[in-house]
Amino acid sequence: SQQGEEDPQALSIQEGENATMNCSYKTSINNLQWYRQNSGRGLVHLILIRSNEREKHSGRLRVTLDTSKKSSSLLITASRAADTASYFCATDASNFGNEKLTFGTGTRLTIIP
Amino acid sequence: NAGVTQTPKFQVLKTGQSMTLQCAQDMNHEYMSWYRQDPGMGLRLIHYSVGAGITDQGEVPNGYNVSRSTTEDFPLRLLSAAPSQTSVYFCASRNTGTGGSAFFGQGTRLTVV
Numbered sequence: 001s002q003q004g005e006e007d008p009q010a011l012s013i014q015e016g017e018n019a020t021m022n023c024s025y026k027t028s029i030n031n032l033q034w035y036r037q038n039s040g041r042g043l044v045h046l047i048l049i050r051s052n053e054r055e056k057h058s059g060r061l062r063v064t065l066d067t068s069k070k071s072s073s074l075l076i077t078a079s080r081a082a083d084t085a086s087y088f089c090a091t092d093a094s095n096f097g098n099e100k101l102t103f104g105t106g107t108r109l110t111i112i113p
Numbered sequence: 114n115a116g117v118t119q120t121p122k123f124q125v126l127k128t129g130q131s132m133t134l135q136c137a138q139d140m141n142h143e144y145m146s147w148y149r150q151d152p153g154m155g156l157r158l159i160h161y162s163v164g165a166g167i168t169d170q171g172e173v174p175n176g177y178n179v180s181r182s183t184t185e186d187f188p189l190r191l192l193s194a195a196p197s198q199t200s201v202y203f204c205a206s207r208n209t210g211t212g213g214s215a216f217f218g219q220g221t222r223l224t225v226v
Contacts, residue, residue, distance in 0.1 A: 040220075042117075042220055043205075088156065101158075
């Protein structure tokens, strides 16, 4: 079964609003990563947060990680039409002898101009 | 620097035919992997490799074979295609040991009729 589950499955917001997506996972991790996928394309890495970090920022992206709840959230501020895409979280347990990168089911984000 | 290159981009097979999906990376990454992406199911890991000569099964390995004779190449073989293997296939690579981010190819859209 997949490690990560994103919530919600789909999200539609007006341009300029903030978008928040959540990810829950099941086992101990080394880090958690977020990726974006534009329609018909490969995934692109956005941001990585390590298990000893609680919050990380990159431009308009803010990621939080709560290892006690095994959950993470991705916040996109001041959304733009170009942010329309699917977003996936992925867990890395490489410090636990598991090199696999396991993805969740994704959140489909639509920004309405 | 090409990154991860997948070929072909599109393929139609008849049930029972065999084929090989090619994947090559030029970043000297030890870890390479194959995922399939189906609607509503996110990315599911088929096989992965942590170095030349080393491969292991992922979440959905049945019907697929892999080999890793060089660091650069990680082909995925479908021995006898079935309609259930209709999907979009992605190859990815990343550094191991440091828990790094993954780089994806552009995908292969496979239809089995």
